Amino acid sequence: MSAEIIDGKELAHELRISMKGEVLELKRDGLTPHLTVVLVGEDPASRSYVRGKQKATDETGISSDLIELSVDTSESELLQLIDKLNEDPSVHGILVQLPLPEQIGEQKVIESINPAKDVDGFHPFNIGRMMSGGDTFLPCTPYGILTMLKSKNIPIEGKHVVIIGRSNIVGKPVGQLLLNENATVTYCHSRTKDLKNHTTKADILIVAVGKPNVIKADYVKQGCTVIDVGVNRLDDGSLTGDVDFESVKHTASYITPVPRGVGPMTITMLLKNTIKAAKGLSDN
Ligand SMILES: NC(=O)C1=CN([C@@H]2O[C@H](COP(=O)(O)OP(=O)(O)OC[C@H]3O[C@@H](n4cnc5c(N)ncnc54)[C@H](OP(=O)(O)O)[C@@H]3O)[C@@H](O)[C@H]2O)C=CC1
Numbered sequence: 001m002s003a004e005i006i007d008g009k010e011l012a013h014e015l016r017i018s019m020k021g022e023v024l025e026l027k028r029d030g031l032t033p034h035l036t037v038v039l040v041g042e043d044p045a046s047r048s049y050v051r052g053k054q055k056a057t058d059e060t061g062i063s064s065d066l067i068e069l070s071v072d073t074s075e076s077e078l079l080q081l082i083d084k085l086n087e088d089p090s091v092h093g094i095l096v097q098l099p100l101p102e103q104i105g106e107q108k109v110i111e112s113i114n115p116a117k118d119v120d121g122f123h124p125f126n127i128g129r130m131m132s133g134g135d136t137f138l139p140c141t142p143y144g145i146l147t148m149l150k151s152k153n154i155p156i157e158g159k160h161v162v163i164i165g166r167s168n169i170v171g172k173p174v175g176q177l178l179l180n181e182n183a184t185v186t187y188c189h190s191r192t193k194d195l196k197n198h199t200t201k202a203d204i205l206i207v208a209v210g211k212p213n214v215i216k217a218d219y220v221k222q223g224c225t226v227i228d229v230g231v232n233r234l235d236d237g238s239l240t241g242d243v244d245f246e247s248v249k250h251t252a253s254y255i256t257p258v259p260r261g262v263g264p265m266t267i268t269m270l271l272k273n274t275i276k277a278a279k280g281l282s283d284n
């Protein structure tokens with residue numbers, strides 16, 4: 001038996017078609033959702049993601065602009081720019097691409113963004129809202145993963161979800177989101193002892209480590225749903241996830257590929273949050 005592939009690219013495409021209609025209606029009412037992306041430095045991976053985001057906004061009729069700053073930009077220069085964007089009523093969503101150069105405090109920057117424009121869902125206000133189950137901008141990658149699970153009607157309630165990785169942008173919030181859906185959640189990380197002992201108990205295994213092949217078939221229970229968040233570029237230029245797809249697909253019941261898996265869904269949820277941000281402002 002081979003697992004069913006959850007095609008993130010295809011699902012993203014379907015969702016973007018309906019968003020396009022929604023954006024068209026907003027435009028008819030005189031409201032064009034606008035996303036401003038801020039990129040500091042020249043990191044090629046960041047540049048490639050940012051290109052993906054711009055392509056996606058164009059595709060759905062959302063307007064966007066990219067502000068590029070040099071790698072030696074100071075923290076106070078970036079904070080000043082964010083202040084300006086916070087004040088600008090034509091900007092509905094602000095995304096500061098991470099990681100930032102080391103002279104800039106990442107957390108300070110995240111906290112400087114107006115929570116009402118925080119389409120990444122990284123501001124502590126929005127994280128707190130998510131934890132208490134209130135209305136908020138859900139962080140895009142966890143939101144994308146939840147949407148993928150729901151698209152296949154994969155049960156979450158009462159299921160054992162094991163997450164490998166505890167970053168603020170993926171691991172921690174995806175556990176919280178699935179806890180809100182009544183899953184039982186286990187977090188694993190680099191200090192976890194006997195990783196396999198945990199992963200083999202998972203009904204849903206979410207892998208967000210950033211290292212190829214950390215999960216092979218013997219780490220996965222028969223029938224498990226495997227969500228591969230990792231995006232690793234190999235020396236030959238190709239992309240691969242954290243999961244050994246070829247071996248795990250024979251054990252899992254559902255599996256996400258890389259590329260065409262979680263990545264396109266992350267961008268799609270960013271579009272969704274940008275539309276939500278624009279509507280939020282129009283209500284004021
Ligand atoms: N598809 C998408 O949309 C997105 C993909 N990504 C990709 O997902 C991956 C993870 O990203 P991110 O969360 O930002 O990464 P981080 O580097 O911030 O976090 C990695 C996590 O993996 C843990 N870890 C590292 N090595 C091991 C190991 N051998 N066994 C168990 N746990 C381990 C770390 O543990 P510890 O905390 O102890 O250090 C840490 O919690 C990357 O490949 C990134 O490119 C990221 C965002 C979006």
Ligand SMILES: Nc1nc(=O)c2c([nH]1)NC[C@@H]1CN(c3ccc(C(=O)N[C@@H](CCC(=O)O)C(=O)O)cc3)C=[N+]21
Pocket residue numbers: 048049052095096097098099120140141231239258259260261262263264266267
């Ligand atoms: N403020 C901020 N918000 C983020 O959401 C954010 C960030 N910083 N920094 C980096 C990570 C990483 N991330 C990805 C998004 C899409 C793909 C994606 O679409 N990947 C395609 C392949 C793209 C390619 O070919 O390069 C795929 O998996 O099919 C990957 C990774 C968002 N991140």
